[in-house]
Amino acid sequence: MNETEQTPFDYNKAQDEATSWFNDYYKEAGKQIDTIAWAKGETNPFLDEYLNNFQGTPSKAIVIGCGLGDDAFALYAAGFDVTAIDISPEAIEWAKERFDGAEIDFKVADLFDLPEALLGQFDFVFEAFTIQSLPLALRDRVITAITSLMTPDAKILAVCNAKLDHEKFEGPPWPLTFNELRLFTMKECRELEFSIFENDSELSTLKVRAIFQKES
Secondary structure, three states: OOOOOOOOHHHHHHHHHHHHHHEEEEEEEHOHHHHHHOOOOOOOOHHHHHEEEEEEOOEEEEEEEOOOOHHHHHHHHHOEOOOOOEEHHHHEEEEEEHHHOOOOOEEOOOHOOHHHOOOOOOEEEEEOOOOOOOHHHHHHHHHHHHOOEEEEEEEEEEEEEEHHHOOOOOOOOOOOHHHHHHHHHHHHHHEEEEEEEEEOOOOOOOEEEEEEEOOO
């Protein structure tokens, strides 16, 4: 290979490396919620606020990276027809046990290899902290995958830790810059809300709640 040539970036390898550890992490937790770093055993407060103020008709919703299922259950309790996906079979089985009896379609699914039956099917998407768990090189791909699930006019509520452009994080996770989250506007979505909050966390000093809507 010529010294000036670069080896093409291997997206498949990067995706595998970024996601392969999740299942072992859930398995090693031994069904102890407090050992899962991102699990709180309760609904994400931004989703809770959204549902408390929701005035539309509940429809088909999907939770990205659903983990142990609390957000999926909140949507179900609010009347939505809920699908919840996670790449970890261990997490999905745990969520099913926790919310046994709730009519939630918990599925093992890889965002980078989504079943065709899910594409373009959902009127509401909730994504919290999944994008930031993946390397920077995969940001565009994961946002493209998420928007592929949306019907025309569908809304997505996205929550992430955020950072200023000059800040550096080793990761994982990698907090998003404001422009990185706004990649949704490059995927046939328009911005409805972009709220920035101070965040009392060791991970980052900022948090963002954003709502985007798929163009019809």
